[in-house]
Amino acid sequence: MSALNGSFVIAIDGPAAAGKGTLSRRIAEEYGFHHLDTGLTYRATAKALLDKGLPLDSEEIAEGIARDLELADLDRSVLARHEVGEAASKIAVMPGVRRALVDAQRRFSAKEPGTVLDGRDIGTVVCPNAPVKLYVTASSEVRARRRFDEIISAGGTAEFGEIFSDVKKRDERDMGRADSPLKPAADAHLLDTSEMSIEAAFKAAKSIIDLALKP
Ligand code: DC
Numbered sequence: 001m002s003a004l005n006g007s008f009v010i011a012i013d014g015p016a017a018a019g020k021g022t023l024s025r026r027i028a029e030e031y032g033f034h035h036l037d038t039g040l041t042y043r044a045t046a047k048a049l050l051d052k053g054l055p056l057d058s059e060e061i062a063e064g065i066a067r068d069l070e071l072a073d074l075d076r077s078v079l080a081r082h083e084v085g086e087a088a089s090k091i092a093v094m095p096g097v098r099r100a101l102v103d104a105q106r107r108f109s110a111k112e113p114g115t116v117l118d119g120r121d122i123g124t125v126v127c128p129n130a131p132v133k134l135y136v137t138a139s140s141e142v143r144a145r146r147r148f149d150e151i152i153s154a155g156g157t158a159e160f161g162e163i164f165s166d167v168k169k170r171d172e173r174d175m176g177r178a179d180s181p182l183k184p185a186a187d188a189h190l191l192d193t194s195e196m197s198i199e200a201a202f203k204a205a206k207s208i209i210d211l212a213l214k215p
Contacts, residue, residue, distance in 0.1 A: 007109060007110050007112050008115075009116075009130040010031075010116045012134045013118070013122050013123050013134070014182075016167060017138075021039075021118060026198070026202050030202075031209070034111045034115045036109075037076070038101070038119030039088065039118075042091065043084050044073070044074055045069060045091060046087035046088040046090070047078070049087070056090050056091060059096045062097045063099070066097045069104060082166075089170055089174065090173075093173070094179075105126050109126065120180070123185035132208060134189050134205055140171065142193075144166075
């Protein structure tokens with residue numbers, strides 16, 4: 001790896017259940033970089049509102065909660081619940097909430113020697129100057145199937161049709177919102193994982209990153 005001046009940022013975006021979380025963790029581990037799943041910041045804000053019995057439709061209240069968020073406290077296991085994800089996707093349309101969380105995400109991205117941030121708007125809004133941008137996607141059927149298999153293998157019960165329709169609804173909300181909609185940055189590398197194993201996606205990502213890290 002070449003000597004790095006400042007933080008080297010890897011921006012990873014894509015729709016729900018495209019495999020970007022697993023890929024991001026794997027990349028962060030490979031390069032010894034700090035990793036932030038920015039979806040957890042939206043989830044933690046939504047969960048704090050739900051836990052306190054506060055409304056999900058007040059931008060002022062949600063922004064206040066978002067400003068007080070401690071990134072160090074984010075715990076994936078309690079934030080993974082489907083209802084929390086649904087609530088997160090609702091407050092993620094609020095510009096005030098996004099401003100507060102984007103500020104925190106940008107501070108995180110400056111950590112040395114490098115960072116991997118994954119989400120929906122990392123390459124377009126949070127870190128538009130990132131030297132590596134990946135847009136990880138897969139067909140909605142494949143993503144719904146992965147979610148379904150995850151739930152079943154964890155011992156849960158689910159109905160495929162319901163999950164499929166949730167995935168499509170979530171895409172519409174994430175791609176259709178006015179503020180920072182999900183879309184690939186103009187200079188992002190596209191990785192379609194519909195017919196790719198996580199190992200193959202990792203190898204493809206690694207060759208892109210290694211090239212960018214070359215002096
Ligand atoms: O990736 P996830 O399912 O944990 O994300 C939860 C919601 O948060 C998702 O519906 C959209 C929102 N989100 C966002 O708007 N911007 C990000 N950078 C990350 C997530």
